[in-house]
Amino acid sequence: MSNTETHPTEALCGADVDGPPPPGIEILTPRDVPLGGPRAMRVRRTLPQRARTLIGAWCFADHYGPDDIAESGGMRVPPHPHTGLQTVSWLFSGEIEHRDSLGSHAFVRPGELNLMTGGHGISHSEVSTGSTRILHGAQLWVALPAEHRDTARDFQHHVPSPLALDGGEARVFLGTLAGDTSPVRTFTPLLGAEITLDPGARVTLDVDPGFEHGVLVDSGDVLLADTLLRPAELGYAPPGRTALTLANRATVPARLLLLGGPPFQEEIVMWWNFIGRSHDDIVQAREDWTKGSRFGEVQGYDGAPLPAPELPNAPLKPRGRMR
Numbered sequence: 001m002s003n004t005e006t007h008p009t010e011a012l013c014g015a016d017v018d019g020p021p022p023p024g025i026e027i028l029t030p031r032d033v034p035l036g037g038p039r040a041m042r043v044r045r046t047l048p049q050r051a052r053t054l055i056g057a058w059c060f061a062d063h064y065g066p067d068d069i070a071e072s073g074g075m076r077v078p079p080h081p082h083t084g085l086q087t088v089s090w091l092f093s094g095e096i097e098h099r100d101s102l103g104s105h106a107f108v109r110p111g112e113l114n115l116m117t118g119g120h121g122i123s124h125s126e127v128s129t130g131s132t133r134i135l136h137g138a139q140l141w142v143a144l145p146a147e148h149r150d151t152a153r154d155f156q157h158h159v160p161s162p163l164a165l166d167g168g169e170a171r172v173f174l175g176t177l178a179g180d181t182s183p184v185r186t187f188t189p190l191l192g193a194e195i196t197l198d199p200g201a202r203v204t205l206d207v208d209p210g211f212e213h214g215v216l217v218d219s220g221d222v223l224l225a226d227t228l229l230r231p232a233e234l235g236y237a238p239p240g241r242t243a244l245t246l247a248n249r250a251t252v253p254a255r256l257l258l259l260g261g262p263p264f265q266e267e268i269v270m271w272w273n274f275i276g277r278s279h280d281d282i283v284q285a286r287e288d289w290t291k292g293s294r295f296g297e298v299q300g301y302d303g304a305p306l307p308a309p310e311l312p313n314a315p316l317k318p319r320g321r322m323r
Contacts, residue, residue: 025227026236028052028214030063041065041072041135046216046234048270055214055236056261057188059085059143059270063216063232065136066093074128074135079298080306081289082118084149084268084275088192089114089126090173090257091137092218100124101296104155108137111194113158113173115184119144119151121288123295123305138216138257140192143268143275148187153296158184167201168248170194175260178205191260197222197248204245205258213237213244213260220254223247229256239263269316272309279316286311 028051030044043062053059067074075096089096089108096108100116101123108114108126116124128135144151160171163180172180174192182192191211197203197220207213215224215235222228224235225245237244239262248254269276274285286308288294298305 025225026052027227027229028234028236030232030234033062041067041069041075043139044232046232047214052236054143054264055212055259056190057143057145057186057264058140058190058214058259058261059264059268059275060139060141061214061216061234061259062139063218064138065134067135069094069128069132069135074132075126076128077126078303078306079123079125079301080273081121081123081285081295081308082116082273083121083285084144084281085118086142086144086186087114087116087118087124088140088142088174089116089137090140090192090194091135092255094132094135094137095129096132096135096137097127097129098124099298099300100153100155101298102153102155103299105300106155106157110137111159111171113156113160113182113184115156115158115174117144117151117154117156119149119153121285121294121296122153123289123298125298125301127301138218140259141275142186142188142190143264143266143270144187145264146266146277149275149277151187156184158182165195165203165205167203168195168197170196177207177258188264189261191258193258195246195256195258197246197254197256199248199251199253202245202247204243207241207244207260208262209240209242210262211260212239212263213241213258215244215246216257216259218255218257220252220256221249222254222256223249271311271316282316283311
């Protein structure tokens with residue numbers, strides 16, 4: 001998914017330089033962002049924000065729907081570029097057609113992972129299909145470490161098998177959880193899983209104590225280590241925990257995404273759909289996209305590519321990060 005904001009805010013994200021984070025659970029609330037014109041669908045963005053810009057290498061999180069496309073028109077994002085990151089597409093309902101400059105033509109469906117590596121540069125389009133009535137899901141980005149940020153473009157598809165939990169179910173699409181390991185390649189250690197909790201259920205999961213974790217609630221009122229998270233909120237747990245306890249307080253099932261990874265030890269500058277290490281990196285990526293070089297062409301999309309927004313008048317400057 002593209003960041004379609006016409007005035008995207010730059011962010012410098014990186015390692016914790018002021019000491020360890022506080023021991024408790026932080027609650028991150030989203031902001032609404034429109035994907036296009038006045039009838040366009042809206043997304044709820046929880047990463048990045050001023051309070052916290054990264055969870056492991058996870059650097060961007062949009063959560064959308066359930067969205068009636070008869071009212072919003074659905075998703076129609078023209079070809080647009082990415083550098084220095086991987087995109088993770090995950091749906092709860094609906095279907096999205098994906099095309100990219102690698103030549104991939106695939107469909108994003110509920111419970112199926114589509115992971116695209118931008119690396120040095122890739123472009124892609126995303127369009128909800130005619131069979132879709134309700135669109136509901138999440139779009140996530142992962143920052144690539146410096147040694148891999150110019151890697152070749154790539155696309156992976158994986159359908160994780162449901163994993164029974166005592167009080168719920170998990171689908172592990174990245175990393176390892178509850179004895180299940182995803183075969184999908186990443187460039188830093190990561191965890192990504194969809195978890196559903198039965199009404200009133202309480203589940204404790206063993207986790208890597210070197211990871212920080214985020215719990216993005218899709219539906220239901222969920223307790224993370226006895227801290228209440230409501231739909232669309234993201235709970236952050238710092239490193240040091242060997243287990244996470246999740247509880248569903250409701251009389252209906254709850255659903256969430258569990259994300260994790262070791263604290264990202266590099267600073268990155270993120271603007272629009274680009275991740276670099278400096279202002280000059282971003283300027284060059286924008287120039288290449290505008291000139292039609294570096295990112296390749298998306299075949300099969302009926303329409304013009306997405307134009308890049310104007311850069312700010314001043315050099316891109318770092319945004320502060322919470323401890």
